[in-house]
Every structure is written in C-alpha cells, then in structure tokens.
Amino acid sequence: MNTDKHGFKAILLRHETILLFVVLLEWLYFNSVGPRFGSVDNTFDIMRHSVEIGLLALVMTPIILTGGIDLSVGSLLGLCAILFGKFWRDAGMSIPLAAACTIGIGALAGGLNATLITWLRLPPLIVTLGTFSLFRGLAEAITRGADTFTNFPASFLFLGQERWLGIPAQAPIFILVAIGIWLLVHRTTFGRSFRAIGFAPEGTRYAGISVERRLAMAYVLAGIIAAVAAIIYTSRLGQAKADAGMGYELFAITAVVLGGTSIFGGVGTVHGTLLGVAAIAVLNNGLVHARQPREVAGMLTGLLLILALTSSIISKMLASLNARRQTSVTKPIIT
Amino acid sequence: MTKSFGAVRALKGVSFDLHAGEVHALLGENGAGKSTLIKVITGAHQPDGGSIKINGESVSQLTPASAHKLGIACIYQQPALFPDLTVAENIGLRLESASVFRKVNWAIRQQRAAELLKRIGAEISPDAEVRSLSMPEQQLVEIACALGAGARIVIMDEPTASLTQKEQHLLFAVVKDLRASGVGVIYISHRLEEIFALADRVTVLRDGESVGTNKVGEMNESSLIKLMVGREVSAIYPPSESAAGNVVLSLKNLGCAAGGVENISLDVRAGEIVGMAGLVGAGRTELARVIFGITPADSGEILLNGQRITISTPKEAVAHGIAYVPEDRRRHGVILEMPIAHNMTMAIHDRVFPGTWLRFGAERQLALDFTHDLGVKAYGPDAPGGSLSGGNQQKVSLARWLATKPKLLILDEPTQGVDVGAKSEIHKIIRRLAKEGLAVLMISSDLPEVLGMSDRIAVMRGGTITAMLLAKTDAHEVMAAALGKQN
Structure with missing residues (x-):
C-alpha cells in the first residue's frame, strides 16, 4: 500500500532523507576541495561552532510546531552571557552557582514571553520581537556597551574549548538536550499537543487540552536552553559581551525550517532540525576551507533553504499524485 | 429551480x-x-x-x-x-x-x-x-x-x-x-x-x-x-427504550453575559435525551459553551450528580465527565491534518498515556475498537481526519468523547451536513448511549430530529429557555415556542 509511511520509496522521498543526502554531498564536495576539511580536528571544530545555534534550533522546533516563533532567543543568549559574567565576577558567585542563576534568568525570560503570549493573547511574532529588543537592550545597558567579562578560570573554559572522552566537552550536553527534545516532541503527549495546537489551536482547546500551559512550556524551555547556550558560548570564546549571539535566532529558525518543519505549525521533526543545523554548519565551515569569502555563506544558505524546500514540496506532490492513482483503483476500507 | x-x-x-x-x-x-x-x-x-x-x-x-x-x-x-x-x-x-x-x-x-x-x-x-x-x-x-x-x-x-x-x-x-x-x-x-x-x-x-x-x-x-x-415526524427514528434515572446535570439560573445566555434552569437525567430546539442565534451553542467552560458562567450554579461544581476551562469540564461534540466539526470537532487515532485519544491523554509517554500500540487498538464499534469508514487508524466524509468525521469526533467515558454528553447539531445513511447510524448510536445510562443533551436545528430523538425538549429563544415540552409534543408547538408565540 502506498500510504504506508514505512515503505522504502516513501522513506526515500521524505524531506529528512533528501536533507541527509544534501549534507553528505556538501561533505564530499568540501572534502575534495579543502585538504584539511575531513580531519577529526575540523569535524570537532564544526561541532563546537554549531552547538549554540543547534541548541537554539532544538528548542525552536517545538515552538514552531505550535505555529509560534521565538525571535528573542539570540538576544536572550546575549543577556544571559552578560548576567553570567556579572554573577561570577561582580557578585562573587562560584561558576556552578552563577550558571544555575543564569538558567533561572533564562526560565524567567521565557516565562515573560509565555505570559505575554498566553495571557494577553498577543501573536508570538510581536511579543518576541519586543523581547528581542528588550533583552539585547538590557544586555547593552548592563555593560554600558563596553564592559567585557574575561579571565574565566581554566576549569570553566574546559567546557567550551577542551575535549572530554575524546570529543568536544560541550558535545555531551548537546546530545543530551537533543535526545530530550526528540523524546519530548516524538514520544510524549506534550509533543502531540504541540502539533495539535499548530494545526488547530481552537480545536485543541475544544479537546480539553490546556493550550496555554503547553505554549508556556515551549517558551520557558526555550528560555532555559538559551541560557545553557549562553554559558557554553561564554566558555567557548572565553569572554562575554553584550553582542553575544547576535542574529542566532535567524540561524536557528533557518535550520528548523530547512529541517522540514512547517512554519505554519503541526508538521516537523527534531531529527530534521538536527540535519538542518548540520547542513548549515558544514556549509559555513566548508566554505572557509574552499577559500571562499564569508559573504558566500549567507547566499548559499539561502539558496540551500529554497532548494531543499522546493525539492521536498515536489516530492510531496509526486507522492500525493501516486497515492491518488492508487486509491482510485483500490480503496481499502476498515469498518 | x-x-x-x-x-x-x-x-x-x-x-x-x-x-x-x-x-x-x-x-x-x-x-x-x-x-x-x-x-x-x-x-x-x-x-x-x-x-x-x-x-x-x-x-x-x-x-x-x-x-x-x-x-x-x-x-x-x-x-x-x-x-x-x-x-x-x-x-x-x-x-x-x-x-x-x-x-x-x-x-x-x-x-x-x-x-x-x-x-x-x-x-x-x-x-x-x-x-x-x-x-x-x-x-x-x-x-x-x-x-x-x-x-x-x-x-x-x-x-x-x-x-x-x-x-x-x-x-x-x-x-x-x-x-x-x-x-x-x-x-x-x-x-x-x-x-x-x-x-x-x-x-x-x-x-x-x-x-x-x-x-x-x-x-x-x-x-x-x-x-x-408541515409534515409529521416519520417513524425513522429509533424508539426510546431507556427509563430516565437520577439527575446528572442540573443547571440553576445559569448565565453568562459574554455568551449571551441568562437564567437557564435545566435538569438532564441519566438515560435521558433532552433535545434543545430553537432558531439559529437563540443561544443554544452558547449554552453548551458555557457548560463546557469555553465561555465560563458568571452567574448561577452547575450541579453534577447533585454536587455543585465550577467549570472555567474545557479541561475542567472533561475532568468532571462532561463531553461536548461541537457544532463546527471541521474547526473544533476533528483536527483534519491528524490521523483519526490521534484525534480519538486527544481528550484522554492522561488515561491512554500514563506518565505522558505515548503508547502507539494502545492508541492504535483503541482507534480500531472505536472505528469498529461506531462503523467509521476509513482506510485505517492512520487516515487523516480530513480524508473522511462528514458523517465519518462526526463519528470520529463522537469517538473522542465516548473514549472519555462521560457522564454527560452534549451534542451540538450532531447530524448537520451528514448524509442520510450516516445520520440514522448516528441516531442509533445516540439511542444506544442513552440506553446505557448516559445523560444526553442534544442541540439540533433539525426539528424532526429533535422530536424523534428527545425524551424532553427544551426550547430556547433570546438566550434563555422559554419552554420545556414533553416528547410527544408536536412540531407546531415547538416552532411556536421557538418563535416566541403562545398559540
């Protein structure tokens, strides 16, 4: 039966599969062009550089599944980085305590988004556009645009710069978050509710599901993970400035959409998002090895997004054409 | 023409x-x-x-x-x-x-x-x-x-x-x-x-x-x-076989300014089908929305099995055993993009998926049971709701609420836009449910349906109940009450 989603042809035509091929092609191409591209060191480099955007893309996925968006995560990363530095240097907290407080701040900031969206019933685009400015503005006000936090202890820099069990030290955190979000979206009733809200928010309410609570959960989670990303970012660069994570929200959204999640909500997967992150990260790193100017990266990312989306739409059209041809012949019915 | x-x-x-x-x-x-x-x-x-x-x-x-x-x-x-x-x-x-x-x-x-x-x-x-x-x-x-x-x-x-x-x-x-x-x-x-x-x-x-x-x-x-x-109610409706039991739902002077309903008093007993007649805009759907917590009541009381309860969200209504099959099937009743299995378990996540972990096997089995039980015509539990005909979508919507094992079932235009065959199947299902002891409140603009199915008929006009009629009443009387005329 053609409608079987586990058929070989169906898997081949799935968006994630197409994207996997794109990533592999990118890899093969850059490996043939840049001699050092395929090395273990460079692979870990790609990982290190994509962890923060990857984290943001992971938590953006449930939000976009509900039909929402969070433009504030990049700015929140900046604010959290600054506050983390502030807690450690000026408030004299230990690194673990400062990290815990920073994560608390992230949760509060996510809570602010959630409150405005669910209580005042404002569109997420407008709310997070507001907090996008607010969080960045706060970060700049706190540092007066000049203060930079540096000289973190080596034990903290280990997290962002060293290896642990042979892999970049921040990778285990990313893997844990990825598994957590994957389970949340694909294996729990929360994920089911996110999708339902994305398809029909009113219909979900009529089914007795608390739409507000589910939405709040998605935005608070985004705030928490943005704070985690801020700590990793600070550790990787060894410094925290007010412009940390500038523009990251757009990279994250691009990765999610590239990964096949519908911007209208309801449809999408976490593994798609991971592939989206990989496609962008490999492209950006590979272009350096191919000795291309940096501007090309943005252009190609855009092109990649458009190509990936068109190809998956075309394959979907083909699939539905096939399905129609099939069902017109035999119509299996269960009664 | x-x-x-x-x-x-x-x-x-x-x-x-x-x-x-x-x-x-x-x-x-x-x-x-x-x-x-x-x-x-x-x-x-x-x-x-x-x-x-x-x-x-x-x-x-x-x-x-x-x-x-x-x-x-x-x-x-x-x-x-x-x-x-x-x-x-x-x-x-x-x-x-x-x-x-x-x-x-x-x-x-x-x-x-x-x-x-x-x-x-x-x-x-x-x-x-x-x-x-x-x-x-x-x-x-x-x-x-x-x-x-x-x-x-x-x-x-x-x-x-x-x-x-x-x-x-x-x-x-x-x-x-x-x-x-x-x-x-x-x-x-x-x-x-x-x-x-x-x-x-x-x-x-x-x-x-x-x-x-x-x-x-x-x-x-x-x-x-x-x-x-005009016509007499034909005998196509299955006869009532149930005896009314205890009062399940009791509304006392219920009102909601935002919903445009006021001063509603009504009892619905176990095993009883109470029909709700009235013209479009008389406040029937609005009343259902008040009982189900979509637009919560701001005056009066709701009693369920004799106990006073407050309902301020649909979630609370579901927890109290109230089910509402809404009028607008395509917007509120069924999520068209989702498989019918997912639709059927939406209101019982807590029960089918203890600890919030999805259990696909249990879900599939439940969906198969309901498709079989209600005679839903679909190619399987994975069929998206939107691929079904109106009558079958309505059965999916009904299945979602029967799965909650409700004490009170509110049906809003249960057979609107449904073909004749599915309509009589739905009628039989409703009868069976009443016989099993469910209290049913059925809103319908289809006068023969109200007359044929109901044990008692509440007529609404201008946001309140203007008449309570017995089952053996005639259409003339219902219409006169709905239009606000005393004969």
Whole structure:
C-alpha cells in the first residue's frame, strides 16, 4: 500500500532523507576541495561552532510546531552571557552557582514571553520581537556597551574549548538536550499537543487540552536552553559581551525550517532540525576551507533553504499524485 | 429551480416570483433553503436546473457581478462595508466605475452619498467612519448603496435580527418607501409580527420546496407555523427504550453575559435525551459553551450528580465527565491534518498515556475498537481526519468523547451536513448511549430530529429557555415556542 509511511520509496522521498543526502554531498564536495576539511580536528571544530545555534534550533522546533516563533532567543543568549559574567565576577558567585542563576534568568525570560503570549493573547511574532529588543537592550545597558567579562578560570573554559572522552566537552550536553527534545516532541503527549495546537489551536482547546500551559512550556524551555547556550558560548570564546549571539535566532529558525518543519505549525521533526543545523554548519565551515569569502555563506544558505524546500514540496506532490492513482483503483476500507 | 450540494438537494423545484412595488416575505425553518435561494438569485450559486426571469427576460449564467448590473441588491444581517473608510467612500466604492487609475471626484462622491442618505431618511454624515456607526446605521448605508445602484430588487436577510424596537421602525419606514418607489423587496425574517406588519405576500419554504405563496392578509400566525412545520415526524427514528434515572446535570439560573445566555434552569437525567430546539442565534451553542467552560458562567450554579461544581476551562469540564461534540466539526470537532487515532485519544491523554509517554500500540487498538464499534469508514487508524466524509468525521469526533467515558454528553447539531445513511447510524448510536445510562443533551436545528430523538425538549429563544415540552409534543408547538408565540 502506498500510504504506508514505512515503505522504502516513501522513506526515500521524505524531506529528512533528501536533507541527509544534501549534507553528505556538501561533505564530499568540501572534502575534495579543502585538504584539511575531513580531519577529526575540523569535524570537532564544526561541532563546537554549531552547538549554540543547534541548541537554539532544538528548542525552536517545538515552538514552531505550535505555529509560534521565538525571535528573542539570540538576544536572550546575549543577556544571559552578560548576567553570567556579572554573577561570577561582580557578585562573587562560584561558576556552578552563577550558571544555575543564569538558567533561572533564562526560565524567567521565557516565562515573560509565555505570559505575554498566553495571557494577553498577543501573536508570538510581536511579543518576541519586543523581547528581542528588550533583552539585547538590557544586555547593552548592563555593560554600558563596553564592559567585557574575561579571565574565566581554566576549569570553566574546559567546557567550551577542551575535549572530554575524546570529543568536544560541550558535545555531551548537546546530545543530551537533543535526545530530550526528540523524546519530548516524538514520544510524549506534550509533543502531540504541540502539533495539535499548530494545526488547530481552537480545536485543541475544544479537546480539553490546556493550550496555554503547553505554549508556556515551549517558551520557558526555550528560555532555559538559551541560557545553557549562553554559558557554553561564554566558555567557548572565553569572554562575554553584550553582542553575544547576535542574529542566532535567524540561524536557528533557518535550520528548523530547512529541517522540514512547517512554519505554519503541526508538521516537523527534531531529527530534521538536527540535519538542518548540520547542513548549515558544514556549509559555513566548508566554505572557509574552499577559500571562499564569508559573504558566500549567507547566499548559499539561502539558496540551500529554497532548494531543499522546493525539492521536498515536489516530492510531496509526486507522492500525493501516486497515492491518488492508487486509491482510485483500490480503496481499502476498515469498518 | 433546483440546487444540489453533493448528495443533498437544497432546493427542489422552487418557484418564486416578485412584483415591482411589493414586499414578499420568505419564511422557513433553519435549513429550509432560504439562503440557498437567495444565493441563486444573487448569482453566488449557479442553479442546477430551472430558470430566472427578470422583467420577463430570461437570465442565464447569473454571477454576482451581473446580478448587480441587473439591479439585484442584497442586504445581509452583517453589513459588508469597509469599517475604516467613511460612508461616502464606501458608497463610492460600490457605485463608481472601477478602473485602475482614475481620479476621485471627492465633491461628487460626497454629494451623491449625502443625497442617497437623505432619500432614505438616514441621519448619517457622509464623513463618518463606518466603524463608528451602529449596526442599523450600517444597514441603512447598505440600502443607500442599493438605491444608488438603481436596484429594482432588494433582498433583506433578517435585517432586524440585531435592531432595537426604534431602529426597526426606522427600517420599516425605509422598506415602505422602497416599495412605494416601485422596488421589489424580498424580506426574510423569523419574526412573524414583522411579516404581518410589512409584507404583501409570503412564501413558505420547507425542506427545499415551496409549500405555498399566500397573501399575508389571508394568513394568521397559526396557519403560517403550520405551513413551516408541515409534515409529521416519520417513524425513522429509533424508539426510546431507556427509563430516565437520577439527575446528572442540573443547571440553576445559569448565565453568562459574554455568551449571551441568562437564567437557564435545566435538569438532564441519566438515560435521558433532552433535545434543545430553537432558531439559529437563540443561544443554544452558547449554552453548551458555557457548560463546557469555553465561555465560563458568571452567574448561577452547575450541579453534577447533585454536587455543585465550577467549570472555567474545557479541561475542567472533561475532568468532571462532561463531553461536548461541537457544532463546527471541521474547526473544533476533528483536527483534519491528524490521523483519526490521534484525534480519538486527544481528550484522554492522561488515561491512554500514563506518565505522558505515548503508547502507539494502545492508541492504535483503541482507534480500531472505536472505528469498529461506531462503523467509521476509513482506510485505517492512520487516515487523516480530513480524508473522511462528514458523517465519518462526526463519528470520529463522537469517538473522542465516548473514549472519555462521560457522564454527560452534549451534542451540538450532531447530524448537520451528514448524509442520510450516516445520520440514522448516528441516531442509533445516540439511542444506544442513552440506553446505557448516559445523560444526553442534544442541540439540533433539525426539528424532526429533535422530536424523534428527545425524551424532553427544551426550547430556547433570546438566550434563555422559554419552554420545556414533553416528547410527544408536536412540531407546531415547538416552532411556536421557538418563535416566541403562545398559540
């Protein structure tokens, strides 16, 4: 039966599969062009550089599944980085305590988004556009645009710069978050509710599901993970400035959409998002090895997004054409 | 004239004529075919058969644009004006010839608007923003547009539904003026007194057929109601087999200002089907939404099995064992993009998925059980809700709520837009549920359905219950109560 989603042809035509091929092609191409591209060191480099955007893309996925968006995560990363530095240097907290407080701040900031969206019933685009400015503005006000936090202890820099069990030290955190979000979206009733809200928010309410609570959960989670990303970012660069994570929200959204999640909500997967992150990260790193100017990266990312989306739409059209041809012949019915 | 939608024939050979300088009232139950007839006349729908003649000339291929040119204008309950533009601009948009680049002559536009408004005796400034006008004032602007377009046929669809007494009189005066100036008016209303005050002739539609055109002077209220209801309830409804048990739901002076319902007192017993009749807009769906916590009550009490409860969200209603199969199946009842299995478990996540972890096997089994039990025709539990026919979608919606094992089931138009076969299947299911001891509150605009299925009938009008009738009542009585008439 053609409608079987586990058929070989169906898997081949799935968006994630197409994207996997794109990533592999990118890899093969850059490996043939840049001699050092395929090395273990460079692979870990790609990982290190994509962890923060990857984290943001992971938590953006449930939000976009509900039909929402969070433009504030990049700015929140900046604010959290600054506050983390502030807690450690000026408030004299230990690194673990400062990290815990920073994560608390992230949760509060996510809570602010959630409150405005669910209580005042404002569109997420407008709310997070507001907090996008607010969080960045706060970060700049706190540092007066000049203060930079540096000289973190080596034990903290280990997290962002060293290896642990042979892999970049921040990778285990990313893997844990990825598994957590994957389970949340694909294996729990929360994920089911996110999708339902994305398809029909009113219909979900009529089914007795608390739409507000589910939405709040998605935005608070985004705030928490943005704070985690801020700590990793600070550790990787060894410094925290007010412009940390500038523009990251757009990279994250691009990765999610590239990964096949519908911007209208309801449809999408976490593994798609991971592939989206990989496609962008490999492209950006590979272009350096191919000795291309940096501007090309943005252009190609855009092109990649458009190509990936068109190809998956075309394959979907083909699939539905096939399905129609099939069902017109035999119509299996269960009664 | 005939018009079919899919398998449903909305109009079956209706003949209708309108003279110049006449007010011709159109009357009928909800779903009798009034709206369809209007849509055919205004060119929004193409008839499948029959002909339309205007001034003796046969008109074929009527479109909204050509109907407009022929002088047909329709004024709906909700005026279709641009709220942010002024009255003069709105009138100008309707009446001035349209081309891409054209200079607006503001003086002429202003003057014409003022003249038209004066002609209908409306004291509205042409410069007023439409947003600032009341509903009747907006209707007057619509009438002005119709006049300005030289309309010879003006259709008014329940124009007084939202008007106060005073505003009605103003509107009546305008309608009488229109008639005096030779315009033919088709007047649709549920309010019988208006028809007697205004109309010259009246045509009654029933089930898509015209059951007679009469001079208003020859009719009285009772004979009109008889015409509207007409047929006897046929024996196609399964007989009631259950004896009513304890009171499950008891409403005491329940009200909700935001929902437009007030002072509702009602008991529903276990094993009993209470039908809710009334016209569209009588507040029946609004009452269901209050009980289900979508628009929570702000006065009165809800008692469930004798215990006072408060319900402020649908989640709480579900927790108390209240289920609501909503009227708008495609927006609220079923999530069309989701597999029917997911739809069926939506209200029982806690029960099928303890600890929030999805259990696909249990879900699939539950969906298979319900598809089998209710006779849902779909290719499997993975079929998206949108791929099913209306009747089967309704069964999915029903399955979702039966899965919650409710104490009280509220059905809102359970067979609306459902084909005849599925309709009688749904009726059998409802009967069976009542027999098993479920308390059922069934809202329906289908009068034979209410009469055939209910043990008792509550009639609503103007946001409150105006009559409680026993099962063996006749349609005439229900309709009279819904229209607010004592015989």
